[in-house]
Amino acid sequence: MTPPSPRPPRPGRRWTMAAALAVALTATVAACSSADTPSSGTPGTSGTEAAKGPVTLQVWTWNLKGNDPRAKAIIDKYHQENPNVTIKLSEVGGTADTASKLLAADQAGDTPDVAQVEYRGLPALVVAGVVKDITADVAALKSGIEPNIWALTTFNNQVYGVPQDIGPMMFTYRKDLFDKYGAKVPTTWAEYAKAAEQIHKKDPEAYIASFSAAQLEFFAAQAAQAGAQWWSNDGKAWKVGIDSEPSLKTADFWEDLVKRDLVKVEPLLTPEWNAQVNDGKLLSWAAAAWAPNVIHSVAPDTAGKWESAPLPQWTAGDPAVPFLGGSAFLVPAKSKHAKEAAAFAAWLGASDEGSKLQLSLDIYPGGNAGRQATLSHEPPKLMPQQKDFYQVADQVIKNTTIPVTWGPNVNVSQTAFGDALNKAALNKTSFREVYKATQQAVVADLQKSGYTVTK
């Protein structure tokens, strides 16, 4: 009865109906919401060619907080140098939140132009087809970051993100209390166990550290220190080494400490953990160079009593460690301004100017110039007295020679591993079994998805 529609066919009838409703609504929206910011582009137009007119880049990040004056200074600076480009910052949550939002946004064709993600979350996004290959876009600034850091975002020789901050592994501890209890700062994990014993003997309420099963990345890094690779690939097939013997030995180590009640089974950064750190009942945190700022935010009163040292080792004198934590900026495949987005990510991460500015955010820059700048920078607020903090950290970066590859299904293992390890720690059952079960779950999941897994 109605005249034939001049409009091109739509994907489905329900969308047509929805669209009809939307047309009616948008009229109303336009009428009463003038607060809407101009969007980065009309939904219909796409293409990665450099735009002629002004461009607004939507950036999802937790490093640069929307109205933090320090972050503002950085994006203002960029706008000054690139008057065509305006940056709009948004904090949508941490890695997991950002990743899940990004996946949904990709499906909807509504992605931002730049998104921050922790290194271990990147492969999953790459295989989901959400991330753009920006190898060519960043080629010019390649020399701004060391190859061992680029390796964190490079898969099969293609670059999927620009490293921003990095986590050289360090052991941050209460210098005053280690001295008081006569505990030696451990250089090996065996010494760590001895120090744990010593501390707990002197003060039964104090522990060398908490044991947090949710820290999958830490356990993976520890296994890597021992020579195990939890994930690895030859470009064609995946290999999973969570139950390899070196990895299982690290499981034994923690099982022993937990069974002897030398570490406190307690998640990180809970009100409880914070209180214990404040009270001087948790004396250290084996993590990375970003840890001091985290500790300072929960226990500012303890500043001046801490120091950081290189991480303990399995073999005395072997300095090699992997990176722990840190994050990169990726460009979503469906970004409408991919060129400008990649340019911004590269500027902040790899250019001299950008990576130096990152230092103002209390994060550890991955770019060479930023790293160089740390050497003359004041130590973190947690240890104003440890003047050589950044020298120690820089040496650790030089020793960060163990590459860690993250598989496309880290999330699956993260929950399975954390839950099971918590249970084992509470029930004092075998940690080895947890590692073995995780191995099976990870392999099964990879196979279910259709990947080839080799022994």
Added chain:
Amino acid sequence: MTANPAGRRPRLRSAATPWLFATPAIVLFTLFLIIPIGYAIYLSFRGFRIDGGGAFGRRVQTFVGFDNYLAALTDPEYVAGLGRVLLYGLFSIPSVLGLALLFALLLDTPRVRARGFTRTAIFLPYAVPGVIASLLWGFLYLPSTSPLNYLAKQLHAGPLDFFSFPTLYFSLANIALWSGVGFNMIIIFTSLRAIPTSIYEAARIDGASELQIAWRIKIPLVAPALVLTGLFSVIGTLQLYSEPATLRPMSTTISSTWVPLMKIYQEAFMNDNLGGAAAASVVLALGILVLSMLLLRFFQRRTFGDNA
């Protein structure tokens, strides 16, 4: 009788009128519930598989038949989650309803003082968002911030662990109790007020105690309200999410898939497995549907048996 032509108009009108009134609801219901539910069911038969080999082969969505349903039903964590929710419900539902009934009956006692204040006070937690309520109780449970633990310490008792195995269920049920008792109390109380007093005037004149009146007259009369609140409690219990999810980062005993909805959230938002999440949700929704129908049928026969 002269209004014969006019009489036709109302009839004509009334055929279309209800639909006109219902149109906004139907349109919105279709857009935001039917279509998403349909899409979720569609998703429940789909999953990601790798296209083109290699270690970084791209994932593409394909039809996977009943794989997701099979995975949900054979996943020990999902099934265990259902078990935990039921166990939790065994603590929480009777305690919420029982206490709500008790408070309602007490409020309905003649000559009791401070009725307005206590009623408002007990209802107030309803206004506190679930996440904030959990966060707040979390602080009250943690050894270093708990007032109970503070008192225990003063008395030289050991630290109390609110998150250890059986206690955890009570700790969680307590949050539900705190948030839910007032709402349910108001429902029961108002239906108590709706009972004509003449019904128990006679008993009172006969010298019946308030306890007797409550037990023999009031409770049977508010039974329909109890069934209704019970039913919503069951639905709410099976959809338990924000309490354990908020407390999880604070404790080692709550796993990331502790209840079915946490598992569903995990699959949908963390593991990028919308298909699996959709299948698990369909299973859960059907379970809730069947359980509600069974409960309704059972109680309907008992509470309305005489009338129906």
Added chain:
Amino acid sequence: MSATLQAAPRTGDRQFRRRRRSGAARRPRLALIVLLLGALYCLAPVIWVVAAASKTSRELFTTFSFAPGSGFFDNLANLSAYGDGQFWQWGLNSLLYAGLGAVLSTLVSAMAGYALAKFRFRGSQVLFSAILAGVLVPGIVLAVPQYLLMAAVGLAGTYWSVLLPVIINPFGIFLCRVFANAAVPQSTLEAARLDGAGEFRIFGTIVLPMMTQGLVTVFLLQFVGIWNNFLLPFIMLSDQDKYPITLGLYTFMGKGAGDGDLYSLVIMGSAVSVIPLIILVLVLQRFWRADLLAGGMKG
């Protein structure tokens, strides 16, 4: 049922007399004590939030839970200063989402509930059952499809993407149907129709006023529901200026490595965000008629 009720006092005659003397005088005092204990139990955590909101982050972990701290105004100032007063922007957004959303939702529910209660039409039973079944579906699964839908029509990320989905409230429709049944007599409608009043006029001038008490209930429930909603705005919005309070508070709980935690801000924010809800409950409480819920089983 009425037969058994009348019989009840007689069969228990003797016991009733025995208890008479002790019962009547003492019971209310015991009742009062139990009620006061209940009130204390319900108020204590609220008091705790206020006490905790007044503490510096140091005092939070070191002083007795209910002891007031010294940082109340500092915390409030920090909260206000956070991101150039962004917190208050979030508060306004929450008011917009919850206020406008609940008003629209109540209106839509009232119309649908009235249609279902007061008209006999083909398909009404099916419609009602379908709407009721909507209560059973957990919102977690619907969030992503709803988002994809919103994105398909270009509304994702706008105020509308959070407002529109919350307007439909199956439970509200259910309540309105029950209440229309109970509060609107068929004879009134017939009389108005005989007078020649139009259906929408009848609804606006006769039905709505009669249903006021029930509508207040539906409004309150939906307001609290939207205010507390987290997942929908999380998935729909990416512009921080449009966040509601719940989502804003969530970003306070810094997740990324190197991020400080902001417990004292979170607690202050929680305390502040609960206040409008408490005021709303206190103001609307006199309209509070939950007996329409109780009537649901009969209707």
